[in-house]
Amino acid sequence: MSDERLTRPGARQVDKPLLPQDHGLVSLLLSRESRSGRHADSIDSRAVLGLIDHVGVAVSDLDGAIALYEGTFGMPLVHRETVEEQGVEAVLLDVGDGHVELLAPLGPETVVGKFIEKRGEGLHHVAYRVDDIDATLGELKQAGVALIDSEARVGIRGSRVAFVHPKSTGSVLTELVEPAPDHG
Numbered sequence: 500m501s502d503e504r505l506t507r508p509g510a511r512q513v514d515k516p517l518l519p520q521d522h523g524l525v526s527l528l529l530s531r532e533s534r535s536g537r538h539a540d541s542i543d544s545r546a547v548l549g550l551i552d553h554v555g556v557a558v559s560d561l562d563g564a565i566a567l568y569e570g571t572f573g574m575p576l577v578h579r580e581t582v583e584e585q586g587v588e589a590v591l592l593d594v595g596d597g598h599v600e601l602l603a604p605l606g607p608e609t610v611v612g613k614f615i616e617k618r619g620e621g622l623h624h625v626a627y628r629v630d631d632i633d634a635t636l637g638e639l640k641q642a643g644v645a646l647i648d649s650e651a652r653v654g655i656r657g658s659r660v661a662f663v664h665p666k667s668t669g670s671v672l673t674e675l676v677e678p679a680p681d682h683g
């Protein structure tokens with residue numbers, strides 16, 4: 500068997516077959532790197548949104564939802580805040596490097612209250628973490644993406660946030676989050 504010629508005692512037989520794959524991967528990475536080197540006037544050459552920060556879930560019963568996510572699912576509750584101007588009580592739970600954000604309306608006339616009345620409890624938005632929210636908003640504007648917030652505003656836990664309009668995202672309410680420096 501010709502394979503036996505390549506096999507020394509103690510050597511891993513996979514050493515040889517791995518080499519061509521590694522070479523291909525390096526070539527792929529190099530070609531991606533060279534593509535991203537040019538200045539982008541569109542958003543296809545590198546990640547504008549590269550990391551999910553949290554998923555926002557609209558709930559009617561905040562303590563009941565906490566019992567599920569913290570008690571049953573085992574996600575540590577790391578923050579709880581009432582934001583009067585947004586009409587919500589919000590909770591953040593850690594999951595991996597990201598979070599689940601539970602949003603309970605302070606009343607039926609709030610944004611989340613109307614959401615629950617119209618569509619029921621459930622997934623409310625997806626939030627992406629960015630390093631420089633002003634730069635990201637600028638790139639999205641340049642790409643023609645409709646924004647609810649053309650300027651960042653203050654979010655929970657000292658973050659800066661902005662929402663992208665669902666009409667530009669196939670009805671997925673999309674949030675950008677630049678975390679406070681001590682919560683990156």
Ligand code: CO
Pocket residue numbers: 553554555600624626674
């Ligand atoms: Co959010």
